[in-house]
Amino acid sequence: MVEIMNLYQQVADELRDLIKQGTYRPGDKLPSIRQLATTRKISIATVQRALEELELRGLVEAKPKSGFYVNMPVGEAKILKTPILPMVPKSIKIHEFASQIFHQCDASNVINLGITYPAAHYFPEKILQQIAAKVVKTRIAEVVEVHFSAGNQELRDVLAKRLNEAGCLLNADDLIVTNGCLEGLALCLRAVAKPGDTVAIESPGFVGLFQLIESLGYKALEIPCHPTDGLSLEALELALEQWNIKAVAIVPTFSNPLGTNMPVENRKRLVEMLAAQSIPLIEDDLLSDLAFDGSRTKPCKAFDKKGLVLYCSSASKTIASGMRVGWIAPGAFYKEVSYFKTFTNISAPNITQIMIAEFLKSGKYERHLRYFTARLAQQMYRFQQAIEKYFPQGTRISRPKGGCILWVDLPQPFDGLKLFEHAIKKGIAIIPGQLTSATNKFNHCIRLNCACDPEVDIEKTIQNLAQMVNELLNN
Amino acid sequence: MVEIMNLYQQVADELRDLIKQGTYRPGDKLPSIRQLATTRKISIATVQRALEELELRGLVEAKPKSGFYVNMPVGEAKILKTPILPMVPKSIKIHEFASQIFHQCDASNVINLGITYPAAHYFPEKILQQIAAKVVKTRIAEVVEVHFSAGNQELRDVLAKRLNEAGCLLNADDLIVTNGCLEGLALCLRAVAKPGDTVAIESPGFVGLFQLIESLGYKALEIPCHPTDGLSLEALELALEQWNIKAVAIVPTFSNPLGTNMPVENRKRLVEMLAAQSIPLIEDDLLSDLAFDGSRTKPCKAFDKKGLVLYCSSASKTIASGMRVGWIAPGAFYKEVSYFKTFTNISAPNITQIMIAEFLKSGKYERHLRYFTARLAQQMYRFQQAIEKYFPQGTRISRPKGGCILWVDLPQPFDGLKLFEHAIKKGIAIIPGQLTSATNKFNHCIRLNCACDPEVDIEKTIQNLAQMVNELLNN
Secondary structure: OOOOOHHHHHHHHHHHHHOOOOOOOOOOOOOOOOHHHHHHHHOHEEEEEEEEHHHHHOEEEOOOEEEEEEOOOOOOHHOOOOOOOOOOOOOOOHHHHHHHHHHHOOOOOOOOOOOOOOHHOOOOOHHHHHHHHHHHHOOOOHOOOOOOOOOOHHHHHHHHHHHHHHHOOOOOOEEEEEEHHHHHHHHHHHHHHOOOOOOEEEEOOHHHHHHHHHHHEEEEEEEEEEOOOOEHHHHHHHHHHOEEEEEEEEEEEEOOOOOOOOHHHHHHHHHHHHHOOOOOOEEEOOOOHEEEOOOOOHHHHHHHHOOEEEEEEEEEOOOOOHHEEEEEEOOHHHHHHHHHHHHHHHOOOOOHHHHHHHHOOOHHHHHHHOOOOOOOHHHHHHHHHHHHHOOOOOOEEEOEEOOOOOEEEOOOOHHHHHHHHHHHHHHOOOHHHHHHEEEEEEEOOEEEEOOOOOOOHHHHHHHHHHHHHHHHHOO | OOOOOOOHHHHHHHHHHHOOOOOOOOOOOOOOOHHHHHOOOOOOOHHHHHHHHHOOOOOEEEEOOOOOEEEOOHHHHHHHOOOOOOOOEEEEOOHHHHHHHHHHHOOOEEOOOOOOOOOOHHHHHHHHHHHHHHHHHHHHHHHHHOOOOOOOHHHHHHHHHHHHOOOOOHHHOOOOOEOOOOHHHHHHHHHHOOOEEEEEEEEEEOEEEEEEHHHHHHHEEEEEEEOOOOOOOHHHHHHHHHHHEEEEEEEEEOOOOOOOOOOHHHHHHHHHHHHHHOOOOEEEEHHHHEEOOOOOOOHHHHHOOOOOOOEEEEEOOOOOOOHOOEEEOHHHHHHHHHHHHHHHOOOOHHHHHHHHHHHHOOOOOHHHHHHHHHHHHHHHHHHHHHHHHHOOOOOEOOOOOOOOOEEEEEOOOOOHHHHHHHHHHOEEEEEHHHOOOOOOOOOOEEEEEEOOOOOOOOHHHHHHHHHHHHHHHHO
């Protein structure tokens, strides 16, 4: 997984650090291309490439005939607040409603700012095509035959290697391949609890997790989140004293919908806190490769000494959603998860597993991620800028450092569902806050998918949305 | 789906009919090739091809320097008896044991007469390879992107067409694509019952169904089966009076393990009997394309007027087990099944769905089936002959008219599990009767997969098994 960094990337990183440290502040003009090339003794082309990289990442902006300027940090004054929630385990009844909304978001004539699958454009189609052609040509016997196994060995080998690099001590035999991350979460939930049991989750949280909890007949206990650090450990501690919690299920990295990234020390503390009471933690880590700056926060699994962390991830947000390849490191629950996997569908298809394995092994994954996260950062930045510009005073927005989800907290009273209903009629899909909690505390919020098709005119779309917001606020 | 039949096939069918009608009886010599060619005014090559076809189907045998003779029907005197069972709903605890056995069957150095997936050899690798290469080349965008749908439209269209031809009035919108048939059965079971409920199944029955029932916390009520007609409707009628049965789940066509084919009038009566009490029927129809004579018995679904039949099938036994493509026509339970499908894994991968759709549409499926079923019939016949020859007096064997599963009922007292343990040590995998019932009534039986690799020396393998059987009987 070692990669040689190009010179332009080194220069981009240096400039990024100078901006972070305040050497160049928002609004400042950067030195000219010629100056940068001279002082660093590098070519003009390299400087240009580095500045393009910074532009893609939303850190600087080119002004015609003038030069490159440091961007204003978006939403600095509009940071989210930690919500205060009454914590009571609740039966969930969100699915039917959610399902209707998703089907409308998925219509072909709609600008999808709703469902958080990246548009096909961002996926490495050409490379996957080459890999698939080779697999089909040389390994068709493997494609047609099924085996009673935890998944393709080659895929589990490369995943184990990557997880080791992320700080998790495990090997291929600790992994089970699934048909996507949602299947993984479902299997883990079935392995650790039974109908009627309470599972603690983030609030606002991932709608799919609410739906899974509903489909299994469990109860959800919503734990408040810090606006940048994710799950409030203090609130969880309190909840653990009050309630009989069978498991905790969270998205520590670029959470859905808040986009928070739980600090590594919190992860460690969370794992220890739960280990002390032998409570399993289901960790949904499917976005951790999508940090805008290429960093990777250690997953909770890295701190798991008792095998109580059930780690789930997938290639659906990073490589191809349509291939439905996910994986689980279920720790001490391996046997239970394997059992439920077998009686869900025996195993994942071979062709998709081999394709993902070959792609991860090809060395092209890192390059793809650099391209992809740069575009995601750019998309996110454009959304943030447009919202700043067009949405009403008092709007707060999240500032994720990775992933593709933006959270917009509108001035109350406001009804996210009404905005959904208006917007979908005009061909724009969003997710109303109603789908992110059973507490009704986030009904005034909306969730946006920034990884929409790059052909979408973001400014115009947000301007249209803002107009609807204003109409609703004035009615 | 219209196919032009070759001349040699017509001749083979005519000769088959003459044998069936008794014009040529077991042991009779057929007219010589020259005679057949002259009387029918066809070429010698065509007659030879027709006789080869009959030989493949196990109907005639070539004797060197003599000619073709009509085979003895196998096991005529050894027909199975309808077992008498106490019918009481039971909690199931079979999985751990079954799982251990399956993993041993799946080992690479073992002759697999256990797991009933056909060996890769029988699957149409070359055609699938061509189709896959084209899909990869021309439709990669569809491969990488996911949609919230009931499955690929093209696949559902062609499946609906085939089901219409089989007598089921339904269209593409009535179908949900699954990751294999077992997933389909699991989704249907979840849709019609809840933990603690009783589901009536065949006895002996399909081990996967027992395991599913166990994994869902349901109870199984085992209904006795007739040796050729399958589920005893009289016994089911009695059970319906006695117990609160939430659903019936059976394999009417080439059942597992008995290989029975429920007569069409029984299917009609079964559907009507259950409809009168509004009890859903889960129909596992995955082997119905594998009749040795190319016939197709109408599925129960064809008689379903109230939407109470949940029809499940897959391409895993007919086209490729490793692609994990199945489908459900859930009738009135569409909404529930769709709900559980979404929260199992959203949807099946696109590439495998498109490949199966293209194959079914190519017109090459019928040709493949003719090839495949001829080979299956031949394999089955060889197994039956070898068992007749080497197994002890008193052995009874099934005589399925399709599929790949053979059932061997050994003279009691005998322990199928002990035979498994001996055989696996010598590299031969079988399924002991213990996995086909929770009543212990079939512990003396074994189940064999006849679709093993064609390189397996059947006579020698059965001779080895027979030796172990005799040793066990004499101890």
